[in-house]
Amino acid sequence: MGSQMTKGHCYLCGAIVAKSGFVEHFDSKHLDGEKVDDQECVLLKVEDAEDKIYWLYLDIPLTSTLKTLDTFLREIWLECCGHMSAFYQHGGIEIGKSTKLEQLPVGSILFYEYDFGSMTELRITLLRTVSRPRQRKAVRLLARNLPLRFDCGQCGEEADFICCECDAMEEYPFLCEKCMESHEHECALPVVNSPRMGVCGYCGEYDVYEFPDNAEKEE
Known part of the structure; x- marks a missing residue:
């Protein structure tokens, strides 16, 4: 990050x-x-x-x-x-x-x-x-x-999911989609640009405020 x-x-x-x-x-x-x-x-x-x-x-x-x-x-x-x-x-x-x-x-x-x-x-x-x-x-x-990047704990690629069970056990919880398929736990939520990521059932589906990637520029 x-x-x-x-x-x-x-x-x-x-x-x-x-x-x-x-x-x-x-x-x-x-x-x-x-x-x-x-x-x-x-x-x-x-x-x-x-x-x-x-x-x-x-x-x-x-x-x-x-x-x-x-x-x-x-x-x-x-x-x-x-x-x-x-x-x-x-x-x-x-x-x-x-x-x-x-x-x-x-x-x-x-x-x-x-x-x-x-x-x-x-x-x-x-x-x-x-x-x-x-x-x-x-x-x-x-x-x-800016959206924060989290790396997959198994392969190092950018993570797509946070494992709620790993997070609750204070283990590294972030996984990419491919590694999530073979992960031992099933309860996972998407990585989102929010302080509520990984909590309750939050998926960010009401967030329509993501900035378009092709519009950003360094000041």
Whole structure:
């Protein structure tokens, strides 16, 4: 995986940018003068709360609710079995999904939990307000980490599956399709670009946000 952990696609221009450098890239390449019909939004950084190798940058209108953000996060990263979810402030104080983004202080950090059994936890930072041209969808994906490569533990080729049983036993779980056919365990899930990979029944079938391979370019 290496350097891919800190790099991602800019979904506005196709550049490959460092996670730590995306805001500077966004400011220099994609901020135009504010126009009369622009939407006032908040710029968000969303990360896997545990290791942060999975990350997103988004903008969303200040008048949108956390329910809108919840729906987007389920689509791109989480939804498998219709599990419950919740947003929290520091200290474990739950925030209702009817809360509008404009009610939350810029600079604050939220925590989001999906599936209270086999939980996936995210960290959401409200970076600052921005304006953007009016969009058809409320949540605009600005950047996303590059898909991480995992090598097959048997042949060394790129892995297609994660063995859930090996993972539960803390053994190396990644296998290519060919090696999976002869593997001793049958319970496997696809390798996907999500912090929920290998959990519950997550297969990423609602994720329509993969960046086209032929469009990427190094900045």
